[in-house]
Amino acid sequence: MQLNVGILGATGYAGAELTRILLGHPQTAEIHLSSVSFEGESIEAVYPNFLGNTEKIIGGLKKAEDVIESADVVFASLPHGVGEDFAKTCVEKSKAFIDLSADFRFGADEPTFAAWYGKGYRHPELRRRSAYGLPELNREAARRLAASGAVIIGNPGCYPTAATLGAMPALARDLAGNGAIIVDAASGVTGGGRASARAYHYPECADNVSPYKVGCHRHTPEISRNFAAISGEIRPVIFTPHLAPVNRGILATIYIPLADAYAPSPALPPKETAPRPPSKEISANAEEIHAIYTEFYKGEPFVRILPFGAAASTNQVRQSNYCDISIHLDQSGSTLIIASAIDNMVKGAAGQAVQNMNIIFGFEENAGLTAIPALF
Numbered sequence: 116m117q118l119n120v121g122i123l124g125a126t127g128y129a130g131a132e133l134t135r136i137l138l139g140h141p142q143t144a145e146i147h148l149s150s151v152s153f154e155g156e157s158i159e160a161v162y163p164n165f166l167g168n169t170e171k172i173i174g175g176l177k178k179a180e181d182v183i184e185s186a187d188v189v190f191a192s193l194p195h196g197v198g199e200d201f202a203k204t205c206v207e208k209s210k211a212f213i214d215l216s217a218d219f220r221f222g223a224d225e226p227t228f229a230a231w232y233g234k235g236y237r238h239p240e241l242r243r244r245s246a247y248g249l250p251e252l253n254r255e256a257a258r259r260l261a262a263s264g265a266v267i268i269g270n271p272g273c274y275p276t277a278a279t280l281g282a283m284p285a286l287a288r289d290l291a292g293n294g295a296i297i298v299d300a301a302s303g304v305t306g307g308g309r310a311s312a313r314a315y316h317y318p319e320c321a322d323n324v325s326p327y328k329v330g331c332h333r334h335t336p337e338i339s340r341n342f343a344a345i346s347g348e349i350r351p352v353i354f355t356p357h358l359a360p361v362n363r364g365i366l367a368t369i370y371i372p373l374a375d376a377y378a379p380s381p382a383l384p385p386k387e388t389a390p391r392p393p394s395k396e397i398s399a400n401a402e403e404i405h406a407i408y409t410e411f412y413k414g415e416p417f418v419r420i421l422p423f424g425a426a427a428s429t430n431q432v433r434q435s436n437y438c439d440i441s442i443h444l445d446q447s448g449s450t451l452i453i454a455s456a457i458d459n460m461v462k463g464a465a466g467q468a469v470q471n472m473n474i475i476f477g478f479e480e481n482a483g484l485t486a487i488p489a490l491f
Contacts, residue, residue, distance in 0.1 A: 116142060116476065116477075116478075117142055117143070117144035118142055118143055118144060118187045118188055118472075118476065119143075119144055119145040119146075119147065119185055119186050119187050120137050120143050120145070120146050120147070120186055120187070120188055120189075120190070120472075121146075121147045121148075121149070121182035121183060121185060121186030121188070121189040121190065122134060122137070122146070122147070122148050122149065122182070122189075122190045122192065123149050123179050123182060123183075123189060123190065123191045123192065123193055123198070123201060124149070124150065124191060124192035124193045125148035125149060125150050125158060125176065125192070126150040126152060126153050126158070126161050126162070126176065126309070127192050127308060127309050128305050128308060128309050128460060129192040129215050129460060129464040129465050130148075130150075130190075130192035130465075131158075131161075131162050132460045132461065132464065132465035132466075133190050133192060133465040133468060133469070134146065134148065134158060134162075134165070134172075135164075135165075135465075136461075136465055136466060136469050136483055136484065137171075137469065137483065138165075138168055138169075138171055138172075139483055140469065140482060140483030141482055141483065142476070142478050142482060142483075143171060143483075144171070145171060145172075145173045145185070146171045146172045146173065147172075147173055147174070147177065147181070147182040147185045147186055148172060148175075148176050148177065148182065149176060149177050149178060149179045149181070149182040150176040153176050154176050154177065154178065155175055155176060156175055156176050157169070157175045157176070158172060158175075158176065161176075173185070179201060180204075183201065183204055183205060183208070183210065186210060187210060187211070188210060188211040188212075188213065188472055188476070189201065189205050189210055189211070189212050189213070190213045190214075190215065190468055190472075191212065191213070191214045191215060191216065192215045192216075192464075192465075193214075193215075193216055194216065195216045195217045195218060195232050195234075196216070196218065196232065196234045196237075197216070198212075198214050198216055198218055199218055199236065199237040199238050199241065200237065200238075202214060202218075202219070202238070202241055202267050203238050203241060205265065205267075206241065206244055206265045206267065208265075209264065209265045210265060211261065211265060211266050211267075211268070211472070211475055211476075212265070212266075212267045212268070213248070213267075213268040213270060213468045213471055213472060214267065214268065214269055214270060215270045215464055215465075215468055217232055217269075217272065217333070217337075218236075218269065219241070219242070219245040219247075219267050219268070219269030220247060220269040220270075220271060220272065220337055221269075221336075221337070221340070222242050222245065222247065222269075223239070223242045224340075225239060227336050227340075230336075231333040231335075231336055232333060241267060244260065244264070244265060244266060244267050245260075245266070245267035245268070245269055246260050246266060246267070246268055246269070247269050247271065248268040248269055248270045248271060248467065248468070248471045249271045249275075249276060249279060249280075249341070249467075250417075250467070250470055250471065250474055250480070251280060251283065251412075251415055251417075251418060252279065252283065252341065252344070252345070254474050257471065257474055257475055258474060258475065260475075261474075261475035261476075266475055268468075268471045268475065270464070270467055270468045270471065271337065271341075271467065272334045272337050272463075273302065273306060273334075273365055273457070273459040273463030273464060274298075274300050274302070274332075274334040274338065274354070274356060274365060274367065274463075275334050275337040275338045275341060276365075276438070276457060276462060276463050276467065277300060277365045277366075277367035277438065277455045277456070277457045277463070278298045278300065278338045278341075278354070278367050278369060278455065279338065279341040279342070279345075280418060280438045280440065280455055280457075281367055281369045281438075281440055281453040281454070281455030282296065282298075282342060282345075282369050282371060282453065283345055283411070284407055284408045284411035284412070285371050285404075285451055285453070286342055286345040286346040286371075287345050287346070287411065288407055288411065289374060290371070290373060290374055290377055290404060290407070290451060291346065291350075291371045291372065291373070291374060291451075292372040292373050292374040292375060292378070293372060294351075294372040295350070295351040295352065295353050295372075296342065296350055296351070296352050296353070296369065296370065296371050296372075297352075297353045297354075297355075297369070297370040298338060298352065298353070298354045298355070298367055298368075298369050298370075299355050299357075299367070299368045299369075299370070300354070300355070300356050300357065300365055300366065300367035300368070301324065301356070301357040301358070301359040301365065301366050302356060302357070302358060302359060302364070302365045302459055303359060303361040303362050303363040303364045303365070303429070303459055304320055304358065304359075304360070304361070304362060305362055305363050305459060305460055306358075306365075306459050306463075307358075314327065314358065315358070320358055320360050321360050322360060323358075323360055324357055324358070324359050324360065325357060325358055326355055326356065326357050326358075327356060327357070327358055328356060329355055330355075332354055332355075332356050334354065334356070335352060335354045338352055338354055339352045361429065363429075363433065363434075363458050363459055363460050364429025364430070364432070364433060364456065364457070364458055364459060365429065365456065365457050365458075365459045365463060366427065366428065366429050366454065366455070366456050367453075367454070367455045367456075368452065368453070368454055368455075369451075369452070369453040369454075369455065370450055370451070370452055371450065371451040371453070372449065372450055372451075373444075373448075373449055373450060373451050377400055377403075377404065377451075378400075378448055378449045379394065379396050379397055379400065379447075379448040379449075390446045390447060391446065392446060393444065393446050393448065394448070396448065397444055397446075397447075397448035400444060400448055401423070401442060401443065401444045401448075402423055404442055404444075404451060405420070405423045405442040408420050408440065408442055412440075416480050416481045417436050417437050417438060417462065417470065417481070417484070418437070418438050418440065419437055419438070419439050419440070420440050420441075420442070421439055421440065421441045423442070425441055426441045426443075426454055427439040427440055427441040427454040427455060427456040428454075428456055429456050429457075429458070430488075430490055430491065431456065431488055431490065432456050432457055432458050432461075432462070432488050433458055433488050433489045433490070434458060434461060434486060434488060434489045435458060435461060435462070435466070435484075435486055435487065435488040435489075436458075436461050436462045436466035436467065436469075436470060436481075436484040436486075437457070437458075437462065437488060438455060438456065438457045438462055439455070439456045439457075440453060440454070440455050440456075441453070441454045458488075466484055469483055469484060470484060
């Protein structure tokens, strides 16, 4: 099967990354692009890296309506709250719609979306045709929905992708004890988008790491919903994002209190308050948890559990759809520490959207996504 593909918002960072990936996808025949800001121009005039590689792109940057008419599947890389009308049109025309905004991430839970994004749903009935698009969590639901007609995929946020994949085996295999789960994550500046605020300008962010939206980032409810879907219970989540002086990548460090079965007892010898180096028991527990993670993700094409003792980092996943995960315990052995690294523009956005396209159309899941990470 060959698809005609449309991209709405093709000149944003995620839209340009979608264009790059889909140009090399074996199942794409034609690519149609739209942009409000650059309508009538060519994509290579905006992004010169596409020079000489536009044979699949039909015409210049068009109106969204023209792109939808020409496409079998439409990707929307648009601001939150903008894409619902386009999604409705696609469903009416029996075309798949893969949305990179938050509009379809919360399903029927409009109150949560409205509380965090400041607007309600324009077409709430569309959620009957939508599925949350984290494949490792929800691919079968997406497949079933696609088999019954036109489907809408709500592509996950970048931070929730890294956090959920990092925590999923611990929550699914009852490794987590009581207490809050802490997600401490740093993102590259492309996460702010092409038309970004002053904080993302070079003089502001170079040689600087800073937290932002502390205690109020709108990816928090998405992370919390995913954790609840996996574990079957609502858990307190503390999420703090940081802006790092790199172009792309997310590193999420996740702290999960361990269940009693995996924590040494007692964590510290009686009357001793200073922490000791990890004991042999703690190291053995860490290796056991590493084995659980390895088995859990066996067969997943884009999740790599690093060898025991290694640490995940963003440069090892750059320009790829991989999520790298490393497993650690704190010195007392009572807290599981997971490092989860993704490229925020690929597995955190465009690559995951293409992965979802592959799933709903029955392609090989890694089609168009086999690039080896660019280490430097």
